Amino acid sequence: MSKKKTNKKSKKVILIISIALVVIASGFAAGSYLLSAVNPTGEKVIVNISEGSTLDDIASALEENGLVRNKTVFKIYIRIQNKQDDLKAGRYSFSTDMGCKEIAQKLVDGETGDTVMLTIREGLNVEQIAQYLEESGFFTAEEFLDEIKNNLDYYKGLYGFLEDVPADREYGLEGYLFGSTYEVYVDSTPRDIIIKMLDGFDTIFEEEYYARCAELGMSVDEIVTMASIVEREGIVDGELARIAGVFYNRLEDGMMLQSCATLQYIFKDYQFTFTQEQMNVDSPYNTYVNTGLPAGPISNFRQTALVAALYPESHNYYYFCSKNDGTGESAFASTLSEHEANVERYSQSWE
Numbered sequence: 001m002s003k004k005k006t007n008k009k010s011k012k013v014i015l016i017i018s019i020a021l022v023v024i025a026s027g028f029a030a031g032s033y034l035l036s037a038v039n040p041t042g043e044k045v046i047v048n049i050s051e052g053s054t055l056d057d058i059a060s061a062l063e064e065n066g067l068v069r070n071k072t073v074f075k076i077y078i079r080i081q082n083k084q085d086d087l088k089a090g091r092y093s094f095s096t097d098m099g100c101k102e103i104a105q106k107l108v109d110g111e112t113g114d115t116v117m118l119t120i121r122e123g124l125n126v127e128q129i130a131q132y133l134e135e136s137g138f139f140t141a142e143e144f145l146d147e148i149k150n151n152l153d154y155y156k157g158l159y160g161f162l163e164d165v166p167a168d169r170e171y172g173l174e175g176y177l178f179g180s181t182y183e184v185y186v187d188s189t190p191r192d193i194i195i196k197m198l199d200g201f202d203t204i205f206e207e208e209y210y211a212r213c214a215e216l217g218m219s220v221d222e223i224v225t226m227a228s229i230v231e232r233e234g235i236v237d238g239e240l241a242r243i244a245g246v247f248y249n250r251l252e253d254g255m256m257l258q259s260c261a262t263l264q265y266i267f268k269d270y271q272f273t274f275t276q277e278q279m280n281v282d283s284p285y286n287t288y289v290n291t292g293l294p295a296g297p298i299s300n301f302r303q304t305a306l307v308a309a310l311y312p313e314s315h316n317y318y319y320f321c322s323k324n325d326g327t328g329e330s331a332f333a334s335t336l337s338e339h340e341a342n343v344e345r346y347s348q349s350w351e
Contacts, residue, residue, distance in 0.1 A: 034068075034069045034070050034073040034100075035073060035074075035077060035099060035100040035101065036069075036099050036100075039066070039096035039097060040096075040097050041096065041097065042095045042096060042097035043095065043096045044093060044094075044095055045065050045066065045067055045093075045094045045095070045096060046091065046092070046093055046094075046113060046185075046187065047061050047062065047065050047067070047091075047092050047094060048061075048090075048091050048092075049061065049087070049088070049089045049090055049091075049092060049107070050089055051089045052089075053087075053089060055075055055078060055079075055084045055087065056071075056075065058087055058107065059071035059072075059074045059075045059078075062074060062094075062103065065094075066096060067094050067096060067098070067103060068100055068103070073100075074100050074103075074104075077100050077101075077104065078104060081104065083104060083108055086107075086108045087104075087107040087108060088107060088108070088109075088110035090110055090112035091112050091113050091185060092106060092107070092111075092112055092113055093112070093113030093114060093185075093187070094106070113185050113186070113187070114185065114186045114187075115183050115184060115185050115186065116183075116184060116186055117181055117182070117183055117184075118136070118181065118182050118183075118184045118193070119180075119181045119182075120132070120177065120178075120179045120180060120181075120182070120197060120300070121179050122179035122231060122299075122300055122301055122302045122305075123179070123231050123232060123299050123300065123301065123302075124179065124299055124300055125171075125174060125265065125298060125299045125300075126144075126145065126148060126171045126173060126174050126177060127141070127145065127171075127268070129144070129177055129300075130142075130144040130145050133190075133193065138188060138190075138193065139189070139190055143190050144190040144193075144194075145171070146190075147190040147191055147194060148171050148172065148173050148190075148194070149170065149171065149172075151191075152165065152167065152169075152172035152173070153167075155172075155173065155194070155198065158195075158198070159176075159198055159201075159202060161176070161201065161202065161205055161220050162176065163220070164219040164220055164221040164222075165221055165296075166296075169295070169296050173194065173198070174228075174296055174297045174298070174299075175224045175225065175227070175228045175296070175297025175298070175299065175300055175301070176197075176198060176201050176224065176297070176300070177194065177197040177198070177201070177300050178197050178198075178200035178201040178203075178204060178300060179197075179200075179300045179301075179302075180197075180200045182196045182197070182200070184196060197300075204303045204306065205220075205306070209223075209306075209310055212310045212311070213310070216310070221296070221297075222293055223306070223309050223310060224297050224306075224309075225293050225294060225296055225297045225298075226244065226247065226293065226309040227297075227301045227305045227306040227308070227309035227310075228297040228298045228299045228300070228301050228305075229247060229257070229259050229261055229262065229293075229294075229298065230243050230244045230247070230301070230305045230308050230309055231299055231300070231301030231302060231305040232259075232261035232264070232265075232298060232299055233259060233261050234305070234308075234330070235328030235329075236327070236328045236329055236330075237302070237304045239329065239330055240302075240304055240305050240307075240308035241307070241308040241311060241312055241313040242313045242315065242317065242320075242330075242332065243308065243320060243330065244308040244309050244312035244313065245312040245313040245314060245315050245317065246317050246318060246319065246320055246332070247259070247312075248312045249315075249316070249317065249318050250318055251292065251293070253318075254291060255291070255318070256287055256288060256289070256290065256291050257287035257292075257293070257294075258287055258288050259287045259294075260272060260274065261298060261299075262285050262286060262287045262288075262294050262298060263278060263279065263281075263286065263288065264298075265285055265294075265298035265299070266281060266283050266285050266286060267281075285298065315332075316334045317332040317333060317334055318333070318334060318335075318336075318339075319332070319333040319334075319335075319336065319338070319339035319342075320332045320333070320339075321339065321342050321343050321346060322346065323346050324346050324347070325346075331345075331346060
């Protein structure tokens with residue numbers, strides 16, 4: 001081989017190496033840029049990573065939400081780190097001032113967005129729940145109520161137990177927002193929290209209860225309505241089935257339920273005495289002028305109240321009143337005269 005050819009080959013190799021070094025150096029610079037934070041102002045972004053998401057799914061979600069500059073670079077970074085099988089599903093709170101390394105570490109650690117424990121008490125109607133959520137700093141009561149008023153069909157598509165709820169009911173989810181303690185994200189929307197509570201209802205409304213509704217000849221909505229009345233009328237768990245039995249006896253005999261809890265719902269006034277004019281108010285929820293159940297549920301309820309509505313105690317009582325002795329217990333009566341005597345007797349407990 002000639003010396004001339006050898007020199008040409010050497011020069012070619014040197015040129016290729018030089019070009020490669022330049023490309024590599026440029027690549028590191030470009031890679032550093034592509035892996036850096038997108039926006040130093042630190043705008044908060046919420047990203048949901050569902051179970052079963054692939055690396056490509058995750059990278060795409062990050063790119064679409066403006067958290068990484070290039071999803072391919074992010075995928076290469078994850079593969080170089082050998083972390084592709086360690087990324088966890090969840091609802092993440094990211095910031096645009098986080099670089100790929102920090103984002104990746106959060107996904108590996110499963111460090112999801114900030115959560116708080118939210119307790120919704122039993123016996124509340126949707127307006128009370130809405131007000132509580134506003135006071136807790138989630139969103140306005142109006143936003144919560146608007147979601148309920150305007151999207152009943154959406155929730156009906158998710159939950160079969162809402163099938164019988166009439167479309168024209170102002171608050172179609174009244175009674176179905178199960179009271180319990182839930183872990184929720186601090187930036188939850190009304191829909192996020194509603195779904196949590198409907199999931200709670202779905203959990204406690206067991207499969208056998210649907211069959212029991214059919215046995216009673218009642219719809220789920222009617223049972224929920226009865227459970228809400230029992231909840232508002234009873235305090236002691238052990239008496240709830242007996243209270244339910246009173247209302248079923250009255251229904252069977254065509255008597256009005258005469259539940260002051262339904263008047264409380266109408267007037268948004270949780271007193272225990274009402275004027276004759278109030279008791280005569282024209283409302284489909286007024287059980288002092290209408291026979292049968294009111295037009296719908298009046299509150300959410302304990303699981304024990306639901307069980308009582310489904311499995312009422314069999315007895316001959318048609319009346320009950322509070323003993324007013326601090327125990328929460330009630331006095332039951334079979335006749336009006338017995339009831340009036342109980343009212344007279346226990347009303348003195350207030351004096």
